Amino acid sequence: MDPTDSTAEYPPDSPVLADLAASWKSAYIHVPFCARRCPYCDFAIVDESAGGAADHTTYIGAVAAEIGMAADFGPLDAVNFGGGTPSRLAPELLERVIGALEVQFGLSEGAEMSLEVNPEDWSDEYGRGLVDAGFTRVSIGAQSFDPAVLDALGRLHDPDAIARTVSGVRTVGISSVGIDLIFGHPAETAASWERSIAAAMALEVDHISTYSLTVEPGTALSREIRAGAPAPDDDVQADRYHRFCDVASGHGFVRYEVSNHARDGHVCRYNLSTWAHGEYVAFGLGAHDHRWGRRERNHRRLDRYLGAIEAGERPRVGVEHLDDFHQERDRLMLGLRLAAGTPLTPTAERFAASEAGRRFIQAGILEAGDGRLRIIEPMMTDAVAREALSVSWHDC
Amino acid sequence: MRDQVLDEMDLERERGITIKANAVRIDYTAANGDEYELNLIDTPGHVDFSYEVSRSLAACEGALLLVDASQGVEAQTLANAYLAVESGLEIIPVVNKIDLAAADPDRAAGELSGVLGGDPGDAVMVSAKSGAGIDDLLEAIVETLPPPGGRPEAPLRALVFDSYYDTYRGVVALVRVVDGSLTEGERVRLMARGVDLDVDEVGVRRPKIERTGSLVAGEVGYLMTGVKDIGLIRVGDTLTNADKGASEPLSGYDEPKPMVFSGLFPTDGDDFERLREALDKLRLNDSSLLYQAETSRALGFGFRVGFLGLLHMEIVRERLEREYSLDLVATAPSVEYRANLVDGGQQIVHGPQDLPDSGRLLSIEEPYVKVMIITPSQYIGTVMELVQSRRGEMGEMNYLSPERVELHYLMPLAEIVFDFFDMLKSRTRGYASLDYEPAEYRISDLVRVDILLNAQSVDAFSTVVHKDRAYAYGRAMVHKLRELIPRQLFDVPIQAAIGSRIIARETVKAKRKDVTAKCYGGDITRKRKLLERQKEGKKRMKMVGSVEVPQEAFVAALRISED
Numbered sequence: 001m002d003p004t005d006s007t008a009e010y011p012p013d014s015p016v017l018a019d020l021a022a023s024w025k026s027a028y029i030h031v032p033f034c035a036r037r038c039p040y041c042d043f044a045i046v047d048e049s050a051g052g053a054a055d056h057t058t059y060i061g062a063v064a065a066e067i068g069m070a071a072d073f074g075p076l077d078a079v080n081f082g083g084g085t086p087s088r089l090a091p092e093l094l095e096r097v098i099g100a101l102e103v104q105f106g107l108s109e110g111a112e113m114s115l116e117v118n119p120e121d122w123s124d125e126y127g128r129g130l131v132d133a134g135f136t137r138v139s140i141g142a143q144s145f146d147p148a149v150l151d152a153l154g155r156l157h158d159p160d161a162i163a164r165t166v167s168g169v170r171t172v173g174i175s176s177v178g179i180d181l182i183f184g185h186p187a188e189t190a191a192s193w194e195r196s197i198a199a200a201m202a203l204e205v206d207h208i209s210t211y212s213l214t215v216e217p218g219t220a221l222s223r224e225i226r227a228g229a230p231a232p233d234d235d236v237q238a239d240r241y242h243r244f245c246d247v248a249s250g251h252g253f254v255r256y257e258v259s260n261h262a263r264d265g266h267v268c269r270y271n272l273s274t275w276a277h278g279e280y281v282a283f284g285l286g287a288h289d290h291r292w293g294r295r296e297r298n299h300r301r302l303d304r305y306l307g308a309i310e311a312g313e314r315p316r317v318g319v320e321h322l323d324d325f326h327q328e329r330d331r332l333m334l335g336l337r338l339a340a341g342t343p344l345t346p347t348a349e350r351f352a353a354s355e356a357g358r359r360f361i362q363a364g365i366l367e368a369g370d371g372r373l374r375i376i377e378p379m380m381t382d383a384v385a386r387e388a389l390s391v392s393w394h395d396c
Numbered sequence: 397m398r399d400q401v402l403d404e405m406d407l408e409r410e411r412g413i414t415i416k417a418n419a420v421r422i423d424y425t426a427a428n429g430d431e432y433e434l435n436l437i438d439t440p441g442h443v444d445f446s447y448e449v450s451r452s453l454a455a456c457e458g459a460l461l462l463v464d465a466s467q468g469v470e471a472q473t474l475a476n477a478y479l480a481v482e483s484g485l486e487i488i489p490v491v492n493k494i495d496l497a498a499a500d501p502d503r504a505a506g507e508l509s510g511v512l513g514g515d516p517g518d519a520v521m522v523s524a525k526s527g528a529g530i531d532d533l534l535e536a537i538v539e540t541l542p543p544p545g546g547r548p549e550a551p552l553r554a555l556v557f558d559s560y561y562d563t564y565r566g567v568v569a570l571v572r573v574v575d576g577s578l579t580e581g582e583r584v585r586l587m588a589r590g591v592d593l594d595v596d597e598v599g600v601r602r603p604k605i606e607r608t609g610s611l612v613a614g615e616v617g618y619l620m621t622g623v624k625d626i627g628l629i630r631v632g633d634t635l636t637n638a639d640k641g642a643s644e645p646l647s648g649y650d651e652p653k654p655m656v657f658s659g660l661f662p663t664d665g666d667d668f669e670r671l672r673e674a675l676d677k678l679r680l681n682d683s684s685l686l687y688q689a690e691t692s693r694a695l696g697f698g699f700r701v702g703f704l705g706l707l708h709m710e711i712v713r714e715r716l717e718r719e720y721s722l723d724l725v726a727t728a729p730s731v732e733y734r735a736n737l738v739d740g741g742q743q744i745v746h747g748p749q750d751l752p753d754s755g756r757l758l759s760i761e762e763p764y765v766k767v768m769i770i771t772p773s774q775y776i777g778t779v780m781e782l783v784q785s786r787r788g789e790m791g792e793m794n795y796l797s798p799e800r801v802e803l804h805y806l807m808p809l810a811e812i813v814f815d816f817f818d819m820l821k822s823r824t825r826g827y828a829s830l831d832y833e834p835a836e837y838r839i840s841d842l843v844r845v846d847i848l849l850n851a852q853s854v855d856a857f858s859t860v861v862h863k864d865r866a867y868a869y870g871r872a873m874v875h876k877l878r879e880l881i882p883r884q885l886f887d888v889p890i891q892a893a894i895g896s897r898i899i900a901r902e903t904v905k906a907k908r909k910d911v912t913a914k915c916y917g918g919d920i921t922r923k924r925k926l927l928e929r930q931k932e933g934k935k936r937m938k939m940v941g942s943v944e945v946p947q948e949a950f951v952a953a954l955r956i957s958e959d
Contacts (some may be wrong), residue, residue: 211913238908258911288919295921320921330920333927359942363885383885383910386927386934 003077003269004110012256012267015372016288018340019196021276022331024077024269027101029063030284031086032302035120038154038214039220040182044286044300045084046085059284059302060093062309064100065284069314073281073291074105078270084285085141088121091129097283098134112137112175112269116180117169119161127172137268138169139207142179145199152187153213159199166203176266184237185213185242186230192241203252206266209259210244212237238379258337258378275338277331293327294322332373333385341367341374348373348388356387401492406718414440417448417558419570420603421618422935426538434537434615435572437557441472443831444705447684450479451631454647455557455572455616457540460533461508465491465499465521468794469507471770471831480930484543487512489519490533495523507796544614552576552584554611554619554635559626563679567626569619570601571611573633574646574745578619579610580955583638587645591628610669626680652684654702655763655834656709656813657746659690659856660729661698662937663947667722668697674720675699678712683827685712694940695725695950700746703729706813713812725938725947727856729813734761734837748844748858754895758874760860761837765812766791767805769820771828776801780901785809787862806835810860845870845899847877848891849943854911856940856950870900880949883907888943 001009003024012019034041036049079101079299081094098113114137115130122140130138142162144150150157162179171175176378179200183193200208214231215222227230245255253261257275260268274280282289286300296319299305308315322330335342342348351357352368360366365377366384375381408414417439424432437452439445441462453459459480463473480487489508491501505519506923520536558570571578578584578598585592598648599607600617610796611617623629634645662671672689679685686702703709709729716722732743736758745751751760767788773777773795783805791804812832820828843866847857857877861869870892877890881904892900912926 056709212909212911214913234907234909241909288921290920297919297921330924333924334920359885365885379905379909379911380885382912382930383907384928386931389924389927390931 002109003112004108006353007267007269011264012254012262012272013339013344015340015343015370018256018272018276018335018338019343021269021273022278024268024271024278025074026078026080026270026278026280027076027105028270028280028282028287028289029079029081029086030084030282030287030298031081032059032084032285033088034083034085035088035118036154036157037220038344039224039331040153040216042216042219043084046285046302048088053187056089056093058306060089060096062306063097063283066315067097067100067104067307070104070281070283072105075108076101076105076111077108078112078268078273079107079114080112080268080270081098083116087117087122087126089363091126091133094135095133096128107376110136114139114174114176114268114270116141117165117206119157119165122161122165122168124168124172127168127174131172131174135174137176137178138174139178139209139268140165140169140205142200143182144185144192145196146188146192149185149188149192149196152185153182162199162278163203165204176206178202178209178262178266178268179205180209180211181244182211182213183240184232186232187241190239193243197244197247201247207260207262207268208248208253210241210261211259212241241379252344255378256339272338275334277327277334278380293322293324295322300367329389336373336375336385336388337376337378337381339373339374344368344371344373351388354387360387402416413442414438414445417452417599418603419558419618421600421616422602422638424534424538427535430538431537433615434534437616440877441476442705442707443472443475444703444708445710446475448832449476450483451557453480453483453485455555456483457544458537458790459935460488460490460537461512462490462492463504463508465494465501465504466496467829468500468504468800469511469770470829471768471802472829474511474768474770474802475831475833482819488533488536489514489518489869490520490522490538491526492522494521494528495526503797503799506893507800510796516666546573546613547575548573548613549579550613550834551640552578552635552647554638554641554644555577555769556586556629556631556633556635559629559631561626565597565620566622566624567620567629569621569629570616571619572616572677573611573613575613575642576637577612578617578635578716584635585638585641586629587634587636587641589633589663591627592741593623595835596620596622598749626683631683651955652704653834654684654704654732656703656705656729656810657700658703658709659692659695659698659747660687660713661692661695661725661727661856663723663725663936665696670720671699671716671722671724674716675701678715682712690747692856694728694854695938696729698725702746706817723936725856725950727950728859730764730860733842733860735759735840736761744836748860749855751844751860759839760842762842764806764835765809765832766835767807767812767832768831769803769805769828769830770796771801771803771824773799773801775824775828775909776803777805779820782816782819782823783807786816807832808838808840808862809834834861843894845873846893847873848893849877849881849940849945850888851891852941853893854940866894867899870894874900874902877949878902878904880946881947882937882944884943 006017006020011117032044033048034045037047113135116139118141141156143153145159166177172175204322248261252263255261256267260271285305286298288297296316298315299317305315332342332348352373365380367374367376375384417437419437422434422572424434439449439452461477463469489512491504494501505516508519509516520533524535554571554573554574556569556571560568562568571832580595580598582595583592584595597607597620598611598617599605636642664669675687684704687699690698690700713726730747735743735745735752737756738758769779788805788807794802796802820830841863842856842860843863844860845866846853874890874892883904888904890902891898937946
């Protein structure tokens with residue numbers, strides 16, 4: 001069954017779908033350009049407010065060249081443009097990358113072609129360009145519907161722009177639309193989060209990702225907190241998360257991963273496949289790919305990345321080789337994030353039977369049964385994954 | 397030549413202190429052209445190691461009493477001065493570190509003359525760092541101190557004043573020859589032990605060892621006999637000839653007695669044997685270290701270790717962790733209690749968990765110590781308040797100078813081994829100093845406060861405190877533990893109890909969120925490494941029942957103060 005039929009047939013949290021997704025092949029393209037750096041962000045980006053507009057054409061030329069250097073893979077079931085801000089690129093440049101991918105790897109019938117869009121970049125004309133380029137899915141960086149929170153997050157749009165973008169995406173005929181939300185910023189209140197949830201539901205999108213605000217070291221946010229600004233509170237974030245899940249499930253959303261909720265038929269294939277331990281190629285600044293038991297990563301600095309491409313070399317800065325056992329550990333660590341859980345392999349079974357595993361089961365956080373090991377309290381996923389990584393290691 | 401020549405241990409060099417006495421010989425040509433051989437012993441100053449000082453003094457003719465020009469006379473200066481006077485030694489007052497910006501050499505000299513009598517002008521002003529005044533000091537030594545006496549023709553009498561263990565040579569004894577001579581190839585007898593040994597090698601330390609073949613009356617040097625058992629050559633014993641030896645030994649000195657006890661447990665239970673081996677090795681060079689195996693319900697197998705004092709405890713722990721790569725949990729320090737039983741018997745107790753049940757217990761006796769505190773006079777009130785809150789009884793008070801005062805107290809040792817020293821230092825901006833010596837045992841109104849985690853008593857947290865302070869202590873301990881114990885998968889009640897009566901309670905609420913958002917661009921490697929690093933951090937936790945407890949929680953009682 002091809003991915004299009006599978007996603008139509010199985011609900012987003014189906015174990016069958018998760019296992020199928022492990023065999024899908026995806027591509028990730030990193031678009032590093034941003035109008036400015038958000039205070040919480042530690043990604044590899046190019047802040048265009050600092051040094052004027054970067055040369056998008058040169059970058060895309062380099063990405064296309066990098067794609068041309070890749071070994072055989074594919075055909076691709078899902079392509080995702082992430083960032084950074086992919087919507088800073090003109091549709092023609094995006095199309096050029098898709099063309100390169102198609103030539104190099106081929107695209108499956110009905111392949112998912114997705115990109116992240118910031119509301120302030122949207123126009124229906126831009127949207128029509130995306131349709132022409134072949135995009136089937138748009139994920140909108142909404143983040144919040146509370147102007148105070150948007151401001152605190154350093155975002156440039158207002159809540160109305162989100163609604164305009166969603167309706168624009170529908171108008172131009174893109175079949176799947178999602179929004180991203182960030183919750184738990186100290187500027188957010190229980191009431192404003194409630195309003196954001198309601199606004200998100202009212203838009204009747206197909207997919208919602210909800211990310212708890214995380215304080216990464218070296219960011220402006222972490223500096224502010226060190227200087228005395230309030231920090232996000234774990235208990236508050238747990239409350240907000242659960243509240244969202246409750247409301248979303250009442251509106252027909254199915255949570256299929258810690259942070260991802262989709263209506264039937266609208267699971268993000270790239271996303272699901274990544275967590276199901278599927279293989280993916282990745283191109284662009286700081287990109288990471290995963291193939292044949294290898295995890296490779298690219299330069300995070302633009303000059304080095306471009307320099308490598310110019311010299312005719314792959315812009316790799318590191319590679320990690322994983323033997324069967326270590327791949328199995330990764331599968332377990334990642335699969336635990338899925339609502340479908342992970343197959344109860346001998347490794348997973350050993351973990352479930354370990355002292356740590358039994359404690360999680362007893363505490364109502366983990367569940368083993370029907371051939372699956374799954375987390376039922378997603379807010380505790382890292383606590384479980386941490387132990388899963390070490391228990392399986394000691395036992396082998 | 398490197399600095400701090402005689403402080404050979406890394407810990408000594410890092411902390412700028414002397415833990416282990418060390419001996420060295422130097423040759424000196426005096427101003428008048430006479431040649432001298434000077435034998436010096438560098439001793440610790442801290443109260444915990446005063447037995448090292450007293451046995452070194454027994455091997456000497458004179459003492460240099462050093463004070464820091466920026467600090468003046470400290471409590472330990474007085475204690476050591478008294479030891480030297482009692483040993484009948486000639487004392488040269490020395491003011492060191494006169495090169496420091498904060499130095500006040502005249503004040504320090506004035507205080508010294510107050511302690512020793514004599515004129516402030518008697519003190520020699522030096523800077524060991526810059527070398528200033530060292531010539532004056534050497535001249536003062538040869539002019540003031542008597543040359544060693546002794547009868548070279550008499551039978552051998554040599555005092556063993558220190559020993560250490562060398563991996564290749566076995567036990568090396570440091571000796572002062574009082575009478576006769578000590579010569580390689582001869583057979584000697586340890587008078588107290590009644591054991592005969594062959595003299596394999598003798599020589600002097602400069603400070604590297606230099607073989608001389610013999611040592612005669614008045615000389616200080618080392619002796620090797622091939623003996624591997626350090627217990628055989630006891631410090632304080634007298635060596636004489638095996639054949640036609642002396643009849644009277646030299647006067648020795650008391651064995652040091654441990655005053656503070658703490659449980660040491662390996663974080664990883666598999667390290668118990670390694671801990672035993674490490675303690676055995678440390679004991680080769682530190683006969684004051686006493687230990688016996690102990691089992692804790694909370695911490696597993698470990699040792700109850702006796703120490704001379706808090707600094708000694710801290711140093712032993714640090715050496716075990718650093719030199720033997722052990723990861724240890726230490727329980728709060730305890731003193732030696734005497735439990736008087738209803739049936740008339742008495743039981744010696746080295747830790748709260750060993751106290752008999754209240755039904756069998758008639759009374760508890762605890763050790764009191766004579767405490768000497770020297771403080772700038774502006775802090776007298778502060779110091780008095782602190783000591784009174786710790787059940788101290790005021791004794792004498794003497795002014796060393798208008799600005800500095802010497803206070804004497806009688807205090808329970810148990811009140812000192814918690815955080816007393818830190819409190820004293822912080823309340824006097826570091827200016828007060830402390831020294832103490834054992835005084836007596838007294839019956840006190842003491843109770844054991846137990847701590848329960850998740851409704852289970854944790855033996856390692858039990859503490860003996862005075863009844864009047866039990867509630868405050870219980871509340872403070874429970875509060876501190878709530879701060880130190882991370883949130884777990886379930887609510888963890890923390891209770892303090894006396895017997896079956898709960899006196900304080902707090903709860904560590906269950907953890908509700910432990911997850912990070914998405915992985916950026918599929919960077920699984922980074923995610924995995926982060927989780928593994930976090931897991932590594934958790935290894936410093938000890939599982940107590942089903943609760944993860946960080947190691948620092950076990951010494952939390954140390955840092956609890958009433959305010």
